């Protein structure tokens with residue numbers, strides 16, 4: 001019987017020369033190795049938690065060694081039994097997610113099939129993508145407009161950005177005006193037929209959020225994401241939906257269980273759900289969440305921000321998701337070393353990605369990059385700009 005022999009954990013980074021936000025300068029990759037020499041890859045979330053996440057993966061490793069890697073549902077259930085906090089702890093959830101992705105990669109390689117084949121088969125041959133990470137150091141409306149045009153010339157038909165500068169919790173009139181002018185500049189630059197997605201990063205209290213959503217409605221955003229603080233703020237989201245019913249609201253990148261998805265869906269608080277395969281319990285969790293969203297008539301727009309293994313895992317998932325709206329992508333805006341974590345370049349064709357159809361995740365991981373870019377330690381904490389914003393945008397322009 002094939003068993004799990006080891007789980008190797010690689011933190012890789014260019015922190016010394018990083019030009020991106022600190023969270024984007026690190027990837028945590030896992031490599032599951034079997035007794036017969038097969039390998040499967042997965043990825044976890046780094047955001048200011050690198051050490052804790054690595055430790056959490058070490059715990060999953062203790063449990064996994066010696067087990068049959070192909071009993072995926074059974075392993076999930078067994079680990080759920082042992083890991084008392086899996087649905088309460090971000091670290092526990094992302095650690096398991098990374099390993100679950102790797103188990104699916106292994107199974108696909110063993111069966112000689114891409115992962116989508118055993119998630120129900122191919123529904124979407126190509127996946128519409130929206131660009132993120134394209135607006136580093138953009139501050140004025142003009143900065144945003146110029147860069148947005150470049151994004152369109154790369155082929156993207158959709159893009160997301162956070163226009164709210166340094167505001168958090170409350171935003172005054174001047175802040176709102178600046179944000180509105182940035183969004184107006186992008187809408188004018190890209191025209192009517194490119195989708196604009198407004199990222200709020202869970203910044204605002206409810207009163208500010210309602211005012212902001214009302215002001216943004218005129219630009220016809222595909223959705224507005226995390227308009228209020230992200231603590232499953234049911235009351236806040238309900239007030240926004242009541243105040244501005246015509247604007248689609250997206251949330252979900254921080255959910256770590258199927259039950260959290262259910263709580264949002266059953267209250268009718270979300271139009272587009274954004275689960276992330278690296279913290280929503282891998283393919284196992286995402287498949288359950290997909291079924292729920294279908295039942296509630298909600299579309300999926302998976303969050304995908306951390307690295308190329310996540311990127312291709314999300315493509316595999318999306319390939320079989322009938323209610324897929326769009327997939328996020330930072331891929332084109334990462335530094336070369338990060339793109340090089342996988343050997344097979346993922347090309348954007350007219351705003352879409354073709355889903356890799358080789359076994360497992362469908363790509364080869366570049367072990368040289370994993371060895372050369374290895375690092376230990378945490379991402380830096382910058383007092384002057386929160387870790388979650390795109391670098392150089394925590395500014396006003398007046």
Ligand SMILES: O=C(O)C(=O)C[C@H](O)[C@H](O)CO
Pocket residue numbers: 023047132199201253303304305328387388389
């Ligand atoms: O991509 C998104 O939707 C984000 O919100 C990006 C975040 O800044 C990132 O996930 C933080 O870790």
Ligand SMILES: [Mg+2]
Pocket residue numbers: 199201225226253
């Ligand atoms: Mg977001």
